[in-house]
Amino acid sequence: MKDTEGYVTADGRQIGGTLMEMRNITLRFGGVVAIQDISFDIHEGEVRAIIGPNGAGKSSMLNVISGFYTPSEGEVWYQGAKRPPMKPYEVARQGVARTFQNIALFEGMTVLDNVMTGRLTHMNAGVVSQALWWGKARNEEMENREKVERVIDFLEIQNIRKTPVGRLPYGLKKRVELARALAAEPSLLLLDEPMAGMNVEEKEDMSRFILDVNDEFGTTICLIEHDMGVVMDLSDRVVVMDYGKKIGDGTPDEVRNNQDVIDAYLGVPH
Amino acid sequence: MLNDIFIAPFVDMVEAPDFLMQVLWEGLVSGILYALIALGFVLIFRSSRIFNFAQGIMVVFAALTLVGLFAMGVPAWLSVGLTLVVMFVLAVVIERVVLRPLVGQPDIILFMATIGITLFLIGLGETIFGGENKVMITEELGIPTGDTVLEPFGGLLILQHLDITVVIVATLLVLALLAFLNYTQMGRAIRALGDDHQAALSVGISLQTIWVLVWFIAGIIALVTGIAWGARAGVSFALEVIAYKALPVLMLGGLESITGAIVGGLMIGILEKLFEIYWGQPLLGGNTETWFAFVLALIVLLFRPQGLFGERIIERV
Structure with missing residues (x-):
């Protein structure tokens, strides 16, 4: 592991070393490249967000982390070891829990x-x-x-x-x-658009719960979100994706002022 | 005529309550076996959306294996143990060879695969054990064969010890299954898998393990029903029929519902017996038990297409 040093956030929380690291991940479906050579890491105890416009490959990335997709190229490092290709239930047993964009609950059960x-x-x-x-x-x-x-x-x-x-x-x-x-x-909690389709009040509730979870249990959280405002308030560091590529990575403030990110969200022609 | 349909049978019931009790008892015995078999179907359906056509032949196969092993000189109880091992191996093989390669295929393909399993097991059973009828090793297993005669209301009520044993064992098995499904993590996993595969994977449930487990449970159920039914009717491929008796139970109870399987099984067992004795034999010349359950199920389906306890199908438009 190259970077196991922690850091201190703007609001004074101590963040631990690297928990998970994605190294040069590429994911192809036939001829379509969903993720192109993306690397980033998740530190212990932080709230890490992946944002980007529709179709940027955010959900695909989350599916790679949780084992639902196997990357075509690249390595996933978890808790200091390279992770071999795994089935989703094996990943879950390693302490990675997740939620789904379209809610996947057991409807018939209480x-x-x-x-x-x-x-x-x-x-x-x-x-x-x-x-x-x-x-x-x-x-x-x-x-x-x-x-x-x-x-x-x-x-x-x-x-x-x-x-x-x-x-x-x-x-x-x-x-x-x-x-x-x-x-x-979980050691790592993955949230796939936890606020999608909610009204303002529900969004506020959910944000509060996410922050409380991180605070109370010290759970590392990686979340995908559409709503820029929410993400910037919640997260310690943000990865920005567009068309399967990483175009920004850093604290919310750094990302907010990144020209590529602004272009992606405002829709500058490629 | 109307008298024969609407009045006479009930008069008979009231006038000879001991005979009515006898009829109800016999209905209960078959009913609990139907319920057990139906549970086997429901478990497999809930966890994999497969309608297991092979359930019937599994009953035959289990009974044949048990009797066959005993004929080879294996002690009776050891034969039971070994048969369970065989049923477990069968579950593993079915998961490996049939289910795993077909994951994600349409339900109808999986259904047809279970027909394939049925035909294969018929062939395998005949090759190994031969096609002739055999006698269930009831006494060797220590199942009592006498009967107890009670005299309620000054009449006569004969309880076969075999039937009493069947009711007790089957009831215990049903209760154990219910507890297992409702109060253990494994049981929850089985129920969960049927609801949402993706979600199940995300909480660490392995499809393969659960499938082997439910097919093994179906195997255990097959063995118990095989022994119980085989003790009355002999061990032959005709035993398969008992599984088809579970079909109307499923229509009535709904393929999803565990309560439905149990209540439906008991209902059909008792009602078909009552109908046969009080209406079928005097009015229709008997032998109504072969079709009564199906007609009952059809009538229920007319009013409740999802069965009595099935999940309501609501489509949002």
Whole structure:
């Protein structure tokens, strides 16, 4: 690892060393190049944003990080080691949790059950002891339940614990999805457009929760967002993508004054 | 005529309550087996959207393996254990060879693949164990075969010990499955997988593990039903029919619903027996059990296309 030094943010928080590093990532679908030779890193404890106009390749990048896509070229380094090609569930078990742009919840299950699935990565008891509800499995279930209740409390969704997710309004579903990801106690939390489709009030709520999560649990967060205003307020450092390329990287202020970024957002012809 | 349909049967029921109890009991015994089989279908459907046509042949295959192993001189209980191992291997092989390569294909392709599995298992079973009828090793397994005669209301109620055992074992198995699905992480994973594959992957659920697990559970169910049904009707390929009895149960209960499978199974078991005894035999010359369940399911579907407990299909336009 070249850069394991931490830094201190503008508001005085101490950020740790490198947690994840993307090295020269390229992703192709047939002839289409979705991501072209992008490198950046995510430090422990920071809120890192990836922004860019529609079709810039932000979601593809998130899918590479979470293992849903395997990069055509380039390396992913995680916790100081190069990560071999992995299935998404294996990545999840390494402590990377995520939410989805179009909400992927288990609609038929209650909020509580949905959040409980977030604990699956911490499941150690075997199938047999689970089937018999015995020994280790039993203790584990209790322990998981406690942790989950804490997350539910934290995100203020106690009153809908037993409601089937399918019946909830959009904004709450987003929050339940966040709860499920949090329940995994992830080392890295990926949020794919957490504020998409929300009204101003819901956006403010969500921003507050994201900051609280980062603050309270020290969770490293990497998020994709459309809404420039929100991103600039939330994040410590920002990667800007356009047409699959990285056009900017730095603190919100640096990025705001970057001519390439301004051009991309205002639509200067390429 | 109207009298025969609407009045006489109920008069009979009231006049001979002991006989009514006998009928209900026998209905309950078949009902619980239907429920068990239907659960096998529901589990596989919920976790992979596959309608498992092979469930019936798995019953036959499990029973044949059990009897076959015993015939080779393996002790009875060890045969049960070994049969479970065989069913587990079968689950692994099916996942590896059939399901994994077909991930993401349309549901109908996977359905046809299970027909393929059915035909393959028929062939395999006949090759290894032969096609002739066999007798279930009921006594060797220590399943009681006598009967208890009760005398409620001054009448007669005969409870076969075999039936009592079946009801107890099947009920325990159903309860265990329910607890497993509702209160363990694995169970939650099974339910989750059916709802959203992507989300399931993102919380660390491995499709492969869960699929092997649900097919193995279906295998266990197949073995239990195979023993229970085989003890009454002998072990032959005709046992497969019991799985088709689960079809109306599924139509009634909905393919998604675990409660639906259980309630639907019991309902069909009991209603078809009642209908046969009180309406079928006197009015229609009997043998209504072969079709009654289907007609009932059709009538229910007319009013509730999603079944009694199925997920409501709402399409937003």
